[in-house]
Amino acid sequence: MTIETALAGLSALLGDRLSRSKSDLAAHGRSEAHFAPAPPDAVAYPETTQEVASIAAICNENACPLIAYGAGTALEGHTSAIQGGVSLDFRHMDRVIRVSPGDMLAVVGPGLTREALNRELRATGLFFPVDPGANASLGGMAATRASGTTAVRYGTMRDNVLALEVVLADGRIVRTGTDARKSAAGYDLTALMLGSEGTLGIITELTLKLQGQPEAITAGTCAFDSIAAAVGAVTAVIQAGVPMARIEFLDEASIAAVNAHAGTDLPETPHLFVEFHGSDGAVAEDAATFAEIAADFGAQGIQTATRTEDRNALWAARHHAYWACLGLKPGATALITDICVPISRLAQAVEDTRADIEAASIPGPILGHVGDGNFHAILLVDPDSPADLAEARRLSARMATRALDLGGTVTGEHGIGIGKLDYMAKQHGEGWAVMAAIKQALDPNGILNPGKMVRVNR
Amino acid sequence: MTIETALAGLSALLGDRLSRSKSDLAAHGRSEAHFAPAPPDAVAYPETTQEVASIAAICNENACPLIAYGAGTALEGHTSAIQGGVSLDFRHMDRVIRVSPGDMLAVVGPGLTREALNRELRATGLFFPVDPGANASLGGMAATRASGTTAVRYGTMRDNVLALEVVLADGRIVRTGTDARKSAAGYDLTALMLGSEGTLGIITELTLKLQGQPEAITAGTCAFDSIAAAVGAVTAVIQAGVPMARIEFLDEASIAAVNAHAGTDLPETPHLFVEFHGSDGAVAEDAATFAEIAADFGAQGIQTATRTEDRNALWAARHHAYWACLGLKPGATALITDICVPISRLAQAVEDTRADIEAASIPGPILGHVGDGNFHAILLVDPDSPADLAEARRLSARMATRALDLGGTVTGEHGIGIGKLDYMAKQHGEGWAVMAAIKQALDPNGILNPGKMVRVNR
Known part of the structure; x- marks a missing residue:
């Protein structure tokens, strides 16, 4: 043995x-x-x-x-x-196994990436909306309950996986869920497996909900005087019920990085990047309502983009922000933090994090999915500098603790792995023991991704 | 002991x-x-x-x-x-403990009913959208993963509960989830408890997502020549991405019952009842798109209602359909079935069920939440007739088996309890053993609602 x-x-x-x-x-x-x-x-x-x-x-x-x-x-x-x-x-298990346009679902292998899936779907008028930025595998996205820029509208992997095929630790094969849109039959094993990071079972097939390609898409950007004003606008827009497909925040440091990287000349103040999906009329109306509310919070320079190439340029700026940020410190690598707080505490969380980083010895632009209360600092470290790494770890730990103090979570979308394991007891209390009991019940020999997510006493 | x-x-x-x-x-x-x-x-x-x-x-x-x-x-x-x-x-645990309008959430006791919650929320401009028809308690709705007429837009309890406080079998108190909108930190204990019917833990507090009251609401009805035409229209409207807040199907027998009960004179053919929520412009556009698609499927007599009293009258007809159906057979009680199938199999499932009931010895109008693929037959039985009850059970069993044969689930929203327990093995296979293992891990003495949902060998 x-x-x-x-x-x-x-x-x-x-x-x-x-x-x-x-x-x-x-x-x-x-x-x-x-x-x-x-x-x-x-x-x-x-x-x-x-x-x-x-x-x-x-x-x-x-x-x-x-x-x-x-x-x-x-x-x-x-x-x-x-x-x-x-x-x-x-x-090798990366096929689109079946697409059922009538049910708006696709069955795929776990190794298929989201970009490959969306390429294959292009002719159907359907798409898979979860977009974590990286071209991750769909099995990995499910295992970490990933989300990204579109979660504010379409939800996270939790909301977009209908069913799974899972191999258990002992080799039994289980199917969770069905092709039906909902079910009240038994424990939600699909949801239990989503986000379990390969510690309870191994995902071998996914049934994914698809969305219709929207008739119209409009994107836009606008600048604010302060973090509080930008976040205040987001909260007001959400409460007004305006359906946003994406609503992204970039702080002044991120905008400076984007300008340097993409040659743009955005004012170096906090920005929102936003996108609306729907019918022509609905999108125009939503964009107008957004502009009105944003203006109430002092938004300047509202630019909208409806043509595909303009929208792509706008989102390329956002999606390349990571690379742009790396460019701020030549030779740097990044420690990327990931906290999520209640929307009402978001302005405070971002401002306190901004102040922390400004007093630190390393740079760290902040950006995130503010419609969900989720944001990241891109902490830039010289990989050969133990001092840099220690500073990044200190800042990251302060962010995680801040998230818990504000009633949030130490990870909105990146997961636990080994990086956040030390916060599990503090975040979940007795609930962490419940997780260990479930792990023990489903993987008594502890073979599935051991050392992650839970600690089981043997 | x-x-x-x-x-x-x-x-x-x-x-x-x-x-x-x-x-x-x-x-x-x-x-x-x-x-x-x-x-x-x-x-x-x-x-x-x-x-x-x-x-x-x-x-x-x-x-x-x-x-x-x-x-x-x-x-x-x-x-x-x-x-x-x-x-x-x-x-006695029926209070609204806290409302956080900025986070669009409410924290409530499990004994609070959904109608009482919505009454308390009225002044905030927010509401809790899940509507199973009955004025159920929110703890019970969570425990059965309830849904209802609005799930097509707002989701089921699975989608509308952010966090729970749960008492475990041994008296430990666990908090699952946070006030943040999403999290990738650990197993999704909230989802595991939702729908577990009190067999894994006892819900003592719920944190619920709220929605903004829509600026405008438009409702409507229309008649079709056949079940297939009505269901075809639903599928096409969903694929067109038209956001419907409700989309309900009533067969000819249900419409006859409604006419007799409410004194209406709807043509006695399959109907759709539909509702749109949004801005004035979006709602008007959505209703127009719906009418256009419905007309392609031969819809007749499209009526819309925007005034509150007209909408209320329309939905009263739908919500009172249960009582209307009871009136079809004086003195009857109802055995209400509840299956959910993939949308692409819905027309077949409804038609086959309709044919089954027409060949049976008891009446059974069919209605349901067709946007989810979920429908019910209201099987009318003389409570003193063992023959009626046997016939209803036979029809119900055929529906459950049909749901499984069509890739669906034996219950869309009513749950398992004791009524559907005998289908768990067939629906879930090895997954049912996984559920038993989880039950055994969290409730080793088997005290929580024993005899429901799972069977544990002792």
Whole structure:
């Protein structure tokens, strides 16, 4: 009952789809710069659910850790093999299995990326709306309950996954949910698996809700004098019931970075980037209402973009903000924070974070999905400077604690992994023990992504 | 370790808020006519979460069943004390604890009804949208993952509960979720508790998402030649992305009942009742698009109502359809079925059910929330006729099996209770064993609503 015994069994099962090459191990043990590399002992490349089930059974019998791996875009060390074992790379299970336009759903493999799915859907008039920025795998997005810029309108992965096929630790295959839009039949195992980061089961198939391509899209930007004014405008627009498809905040440091990177000349003050989806009439009306409310909060220079190329340019500026921010400190890597607070506390959370960073020794532009109360600081560190990294960690810890003090959560969308594990007890109290009890019930040998999300006493 | 020992302890704790009066026991053991009465041994009336925790601890030590009880509107025998024990009546925990307009949320006790909440919210410009028809308690609605006419727009309880306070079987108090709109921190215990029908924990407080009162509301009705035409129109409208707040189907038998009950003169063919929420302009545009698409499917006699009194009259006809249907067979009670199928299979499911009922010995109008693929037959039985009841059960079983055959679920919104327990294995397969494992982990003594939802081998 050792990892080596497991690997012998897996090798017999998978042949050359079990890799022990150094480069493969290193690639799968790599993570954000601020986590130490933690390579697995082997990388498995399954092609079918049945293979995943067999792999799990072998690992379970031999107490060999098994870590699901999608596109490698996780930010909190989710895929690090901190106890060794097998990295389960889903690159071969990346098909669109079925699209049902009448039910507005698609069934896909976990290795499919969201961009690939949307490319395949283009001719159907449908799209999958969750957009975390990175071209993540849909299995990974489900496992971390990902969201992004469009969650304010379309929700997070929690709201956009109808059903899952999941392989349990012992190799049993479970289907959660159906093609029906709702159900009151039993515990919501779909929701339990979403966000469980591969610690309760391994997602081998997803049934995703699709949306109709909106008839019209209008995007816009506007500048505010202060963070409080920008956030106040967001709150007022939400309360007025204006349906926004995206509503993004960029602070002055982010705007400076965008200007430097994209050659734009936006005024270097807090901005909102917004987008409306709907019929021509509805979109025009929503944009006008937004402009009116924003003006009440002192918004200046409201620009709108309805043509596709103008909208794309606008969102390219937002989506490239990460790269733009990296450009502020040549050679830097980023520690990206991720907190989410009640909307009523958002202005305070952003302002206090801004003040913290201004008093710190490293730069950190702030941007985020303010319709959800979720924002990030892009803390820029010289990867060779332990002092920089320590400072980034200090700022990140203060943000997490601030989120809890304001009634929020230490992660809005990036997840726990190993990066946020130390906050689980504080955020959940007795609820964390409940999570451990569930983990123990479903994975008694503790093989599924061990060391993440929960701590189980053995 | 007996129920009597538990009751002695509870009596000492609660004084005269532990009732053993015959009328109290009978009232709490009553259920829909087709389930035998199953009174508890006592009824407890807690006033605080701490009391609920103490009650749970006493029951857990003495293996005494504990059954949460809200407004008594459950349709599948959820509150029946089939193994005796204590009914936990939340009528005293019915306060609006806090409203945060800035966060668009309300914190409430589980005994509060949805109508009482909406009355208290009236001055805020906000409302709670989930509307199952009955004036259910919000704790009960959460425990059964209820929905209703507005789910097509606002979602079910799954989508409208941000956070819960839950008392576990052993008396520990857990808070799930926060006031933030989303979180990626840990297993989704909120979703796990929603729909668990009091078998995993007892909900003692709910944090609910609120919506802004729409600026404008327009409702309408229209008649179709066939079920297929009506359902086809619904599918097309959804795919066109027209945001409907409600979209209800009534078959010819339901319309005949409504005409007889309300004195209306609607043509006795399949109808859609629809409602739009939004700005003046958006609502007008949505209603026009709907009318255009409906006309493509042969809709006749499209009537719209924008004035409050006209809309209320229209929805009164829909909401009173249950009573109208009862009037079709004097002295009858109803067995109400509840299946949900993928939208693409809805026309077939309704037509096959219609044919089944027409060949049966009892009447059964069909109506439902067709935007979700969810519909009900109101099967009318003479309560003194075993033959009627057997016929209703036969039809209900055929509907449940049909739902599974069409890729749907045996219950869209009424839940499992005891009425649908026999379908759990067929619907969930190995997933039902996972549910049992979770039940066993969180309620090892099996005191929480025993005999419902799961079967645990001891």
